[in-house]
């Protein structure tokens with residue numbers, strides 16, 4: 001393996017993952033200067049450079065050793081892992097971290113007037129997709145044979161054009177499906193952006209840089225899910241309110257000047273805290289509830 005003293009990361013040039021990927025690197029304290037051709041970004045703060053490319057090229061660039069890491073959809077990564085396994089018997093590509101953005105699902109969708117009675121409904125049908133390997137894996141797991149029609153884009157219009165009966169494509173809100181008179185039948189992959197890499201330990205300066213990047217990334221991802229909840233409660237209802245808080249929450253109870261019968265609570269909540277959780281705490285007797293994002297944390 002060739003040695004290099006700078007990590008090279010492939011990032012989507014322009015598309016759904018571009019902004020979030022670059023902003024995540026920035027939150028990790030990495031800053032870049034863009035070259036004139038806008039394809040290469042030189043790392044000014046750390047020995048890390050970016051290559052701006054089409055998302056479909058990212059797994060190949062990593063597999064070939066041109067880049068060391070890449071921010072790419074799990075859908076693209078898994079499709080190309082399966083492709084490499086089919087071609088070469090194995091793949092060195094893997095996902096180091098799930099990144100929490102670019103969420104979507106690879107789903108099978110059929111014309112609105114059709115009834116989906118399980119995978120059996122797909123037997124012998126023509127299914128249009130840009131993800132033939134993932135679709136083939138699903139069909140084989142379900143022991144169903146169907147014809148896979150590989151299209152590189154505009155998959156959703158295939159049924160109307162008569163080139164397929166059913167499609168297998170990425171869905172997030174579902175609006176594109178509705179606009180094309182299709183309905184989602186089953187999701188075959190839950191996807192989001194991941195940090196992809198090859199199974200390699202670098203024997204040069206890239207290894208400590210990779211470890212630093214992963215440590216910072218973990219810090220950023222952990223804080224991203226963390227919320228600071230502020231609320232008030234009557235002392236008489238404190239036990240009830242506390243019982244309604246998420247189990248692993250870190251809570252501080254504070255007295256309020258001039259209000260002997262009330263307390264203020266500061267609650268640090270980690271991971272998926274939504275409206276329903278907030279309403280449950282209010283229902284238990286809390287008032288003046290405020291939820292704040294957390295920018296940084298040092299335990």
Ligand code: ATP
Pocket residue numbers: 012013014015016017053054055056072073074075076102103104170171172173191192193
């Ligand atoms: P490129 O020019 O880089 O090839 P693209 O058109 O293939 O771009 P985008 O549409 O920007 O790619 O999607 C990039 C990734 O965003 C997808 O592979 C997927 O992981 C994710 N994504 C999230 N939501 C959606 C969605 N509704 N439709 C398509 N992709 C989505």
Ligand code: ZN
Pocket residue numbers: 054055056
């Ligand atoms: Zn693409």
